[in-house]
Amino acid sequence: MAASQFEQVGRAFVEHYYRTFDADRAQLLPLYQPQSMLTFEGQQFQGAQAILQKLTGLPFAKVQHQVITIDSQPSPAQNSPTGVLVFVSGTLLVEGSEQPLKFSQVFNLMPLPTGGYFCFNDMFRLNYG
Amino acid sequence: MAASQFEQVGRAFVEHYYRTFDADRAQLLPLYQPQSMLTFEGQQFQGAQAILQKLTGLPFAKVQHQVITIDSQPSPAQNSPTGVLVFVSGTLLVEGSEQPLKFSQVFNLMPLPTGGYFCFNDMFRLNYG
Numbered sequence: 001m002a003a004s005q006f007e008q009v010g011r012a013f014v015e016h017y018y019r020t021f022d023a024d025r026a027q028l029l030p031l032y033q034p035q036s037m038l039t040f041e042g043q044q045f046q047g048a049q050a051i052l053q054k055l056t057g058l059p060f061a062k063v064q065h066q067v068i069t070i071d072s073q074p075s076p077a078q079n080s081p082t083g084v085l086v087f088v089s090g091t092l093l094v095e096g097s098e099q100p101l102k103f104s105q106v107f108n109l110m111p112l113p114t115g116g117y118f119c120f121n122d123m124f125r126l127n128y129g
Numbered sequence: 130m131a132a133s134q135f136e137q138v139g140r141a142f143v144e145h146y147y148r149t150f151d152a153d154r155a156q157l158l159p160l161y162q163p164q165s166m167l168t169f170e171g172q173q174f175q176g177a178q179a180i181l182q183k184l185t186g187l188p189f190a191k192v193q194h195q196v197i198t199i200d201s202q203p204s205p206a207q208n209s210p211t212g213v214l215v216f217v218s219g220t221l222l223v224e225g226s227e228q229p230l231k232f233s234q235v236f237n238l239m240p241l242p243t244g245g246y247f248c249f250n251d252m253f254r255l256n257y258g
Contacts, residue, residue, distance in 0.1 A: 037202045037203075039200045039202060039216075042198065042200065044202075069171065069254060071168045071171065071252045071254070073166045073168060073173075073250045073252065074166075075204070075205070075237055075249070075250055076204070076205055076206050076207045076212060076237070076239060076249060077205050077207070078205045078206070078207070083205060085214075085235070085237055085250050085252070087168075087233075087235050087252040087254070089233065089254055089256060102256060104216075104218065104233040104254070104256065106214070106216050106235050108204055108205070108214055108237070110205060120204070120205060121202045121204055121214050123200045123202065123214070123216040125198060125200070125216070125218055125233070127218060127231060127233065127256045
């Protein structure tokens with residue numbers, strides 16, 4: 001993949017991911033597969049259902065993500081073509097708070113046999129300051 | 130790999146990486162291979178030599194990293210066994226400054242045929258705030 005291709009994949013995924021998260025995070029389910037892993041503030045979850053249960057169970061109804069940086073690189077995949085490793089920094093604002101929280105998140109996207117990508121690795125951390 | 134194994138790999142790599150970085154960063158060379166990639170504050174480098182040139186050229190002689198969190202997950206590799214994706218947050222203090230800077234860094238480690246791991250993907254960002 002040329003540089004612009006995996007950067008496009010990363011940017012498109014990130015835009016879709018946070019737009020969906022902020023509108024109705026139950027709709028993130030198709031982005032995960034049974035082998036997907038989420039580490040959320042150090043807590044580990046495996047499989048689309050367990051991951052979605054965690055995300056939909058977060059104790060706020062409204063949230064707004066604002067992306068500041070997106071870095072993307074090709075990553076090894078079990079079969080060609082390659083995956084895309086995406087590293088995001090940004091802020092999020094949850095309902096009832098006026099204080100944006102800084103966060104960093106890593107997605108390792110793997111190609112689906114049907115085209116497109118799913119999220120194999122997902123790691124999220126708030127950056128307390 | 131069981132959970133404890135890839136967490137051990139991640140922790141051992143991170144400890145070794147920053148200890149080496151802070152003592153003599155030219156010694157990081159063996160951790161990279163020709164296919165390794167570094168994205169440093171959005172700038173891209175490929176190959177051990179180009180990466181080391183960037184790291185050794187950073188405009189400070191002394192630096193101290195302090196790791197706050199390490200998250201590790203198994204990641205896809207072109208051949209089994211799997212790789213290890215490591216997500217770090219911490220602070221760094223460069224000479225002449227009393228202000229620790231927050232950073233996040235992602236390493237995607239791939240197994241070497243000779244045993245051990247090398248760093249395939251490396252992405253670094255300061256978290257301004």
